[in-house]
Amino acid sequence: MKAAGAGSLMRGSAARWLQLMILSVAFAAFLERLGLPASQLLGPMVAAIALTMCAAGVHVGRGAFLCAQGVIGCLLGRSVPSSFLDGLATHWGALFLGVASVTVLAYGLGWALSRMNTFPPAAGMWGSAPGGASAMLILAEAEGADVRLVAFMQYLRVVCVSLTASLVAHWWTPDGGAPAAQSALAMSSLALPPSSWHAVAASLVLTVGGAYLGTWLRIPAGAMLVPMGAFMLLKNLMQFQLELHPLMLAVAYAVIGWTIGTRFDRQVVALCLRSLPMVLASILALIVLCAGVGAALVQWAGIDPLTAYLATSPGGADVVAIIAASAPVDLAFVVSMQVLRLLLVLATAPLAARVLSRSLSQGVKPPGMER
Template sequence: MPVPKILGLWAALLAASGLLAYGLSSAHFPAALLLGPMLAAIVFGVRGAPLRIPKPGFQGAQAMIGCLVAHAINAEIAGTMLDDGLLILLVVLVTVLAGGLVGYVLTRMRVLPGTTAAWGSSPGGAAAMVAMAEEYGSDPRLVAFMQYVRVAAVVLSASVVARLLTEPSAASGADTMPVQAIPALSVLITLTVAAVGAGIALALRLPAGALIGPMVLGAALHATGLASLVLPPALLDAAYATIGWYVGLRFTRETLRETFHALPGILIATVAVILLCAGWAFGLTRILPIDFLTAFLATSPGGLDSVAIIAVGAKVDVSFVLAVQTLRLFVVLITGPLLAKWIARAAPPDKTAG
C-alpha cells in the first residue's frame, strides 16, 4: 500500500482514538486513553486496515507502564507478598484453574481442536502463550485470537466495573503521574531505568520482561530514594495508546474469517473465565479486608500491563493487584505446558479416524 495511504490511515486511527478517549474520559472511565485507542483499533483492524504496532514500539510502551507502576507501588508490593503470600498464591491458583476448567470444557465439547483450548484459555501472558502454543503444535492464529479477545474483554469489563465503583472525582486525574514541575534530569533517569530494566529482563527472557524489568528496577530505586521516577503526561498518553492499538489491531478480518466457526465458543469461554474470576473476587472480599474493585482487578485474567493501567487510574490497592498479577503470570508460564497436556488427554477420540 502506498505510504501516503498508510499515513492517512494512521491519521484517521489517531483521530478516532482521540475522540473515543475524550468521550470515555468525559464519562470518567479509568484508562480512557487505553480503552479508546483499543476500541478504535479493533474497528480499523476488522475493516482490513493494514496497520501494525512494531514489537519494539509495544515493548517501549510496556517499559513506560512499568515505570508508572514502580512509581505507584514503591516498597509495598514486597510487604504484601510477605504478609499475604499464601493467600496470593491461592488467588493465583484459583484463577489458573478457572482458565483450565474452561479449556477442558471447550475441548470436551470439540469447540476447539487439540490443545488450542488450553493455550487460548490460559489466563495471562498472551504473547508468551501464543509463542509456546506454536512450539507445542497448536494453531497459533486461533490461540492468538482467543488470547486477545480475552485481553480486550478484560479491559472492557475492568474499565466498566472501575467506572461503576470509583467516584468520578477520584478517577478523573489518576491516569498519570502527579507532576507539578517536570525536572529534565528526573525524566532522563526514568527513561534510563526503563531502557536498562527492559534490556536486562528481555536478555534474561523473563515473561513480559519489557514491563516487569523497569517495574522491579524502578520500584527498588524509587522505594530506597535513590531515584525519583517522573514521566511527562504526553509520554504516558502515547504509551497507553500504543498498548491499546497493539491489542486492537490484532483483530483482523482474516482472523475473524478463520475462527468464525469457533467464535461463539471463544466468546462463551472468555465470559466464563471473567465471571469465574469475578465470583472468586467476591469471595476474597469476605476473607481479606479489601474492596471488590481491588479483588476484581487482582483476579482479572490478564493482561498485566492493561490491568496495571486501570489499577493505577482507579486508586485501588495497587500493590496487592500487581503482586497477584505478576505471580500469576509466572505460574501460568510454568504450568501452561502441563495443563495443555492434561486437557489434550481429556479430548474425546476422533470417531472419524480409522
C-alpha cells in the same frame, strides 16, 4: 516510476497512520467519557481493529512495541509501594491466603474454558490470569499465545471487575465520587508539563535501555521485566527521582493497542462474539468466588469488608487502586495484595500455561484457532 510508486506508497501509509491516530483519540475520549477503564489502550485497539477489518491497517514496528513494554514495566515497578514489605510483615497470612486463593480460582476457570474448547489452552490460561492486563498481554505474546484472544478476555474482565468494584464502593460510601473525577482528569493531564524534566529523561533512558537489555539477554518478557525490576530498585531502595509522564503512558498504551488490534481478522472477531456468553459467565463466576475469598478474610483475619473485597478483586489493579484511594479502606493492604498477586502470576503463569497446553494437547482444537 519507482520514485513515484514509493511516493504514492508513503502517502498511502501516512494517510492510514493519520486515520488511525484520529480514530484512536476519538475512541479513547469516548470510552474515557463513559468512565470505562483502560480507555487509552482500548480506544487505539478498537481503532486498529476497525481499520484492519476495512483493509486499511498499518504495521507497528518491533522497536516501538519493545519500548512500550518497557514503559509498562516501569509502570508496574512504580505501583509497588514503599510500604510493601511492611504490609507483608503485618498481614502476611491474610495476604498470602488471598493471593493464592484468587490465583488458583482464576487458573481453574482458565482450565475449564480450555476443557470446554472455548479457547486454546494457552490463550484460555493467559486470558484468565489475574494479573495486570497489559502485563499479561506482553507475557502471552512472549510465550506464543494468541494475544488477540487474551486481550479480549483480559479487558472484558477489567471492565466487569472495575464496574462491579465501583458499584460496591459507591454503595458502601454513597458520598464518594472521586474515581469518576480522577478518570475525567486523565485526558487533560496529558498536556501538563512534568514536575521534573530530568526525572522524565531518566525514566525514558531506563525504559528504552531496560527493554533492549532484557531482549538482548533473552529473558522471557525481559523488555517488561527488566525495566520493572530496575524501577522498583531505583525508586524504593536508592530513592532515585523517576517520573512517568501521562503522555509516555498514553503513547505506550496506544502502541500496544495498535499492535494487538492490527492482528484481528474477521475469523477472530467471529470467535470472540460466539464465545462472549461463556467468557462473561466465567468472569462473573470469578468475581463471586473472589468475593467469597474476601468474606473469608473478614471472618478469619478481621479485615473490614470493603478492604477485603477490593483487595481480592481479580484484575484491574490500577483501577482498583484509584477506587480504594477514595474509599475508607486500608489502601496499603489493597495495593499490597494486588501487587503480590501480580508478582505471583508473573512467576507462575508461563509454567501453568505450558502444563495446561501439554495436558490438553491430545484434545480437539476449537474451530478457527489456526494462527
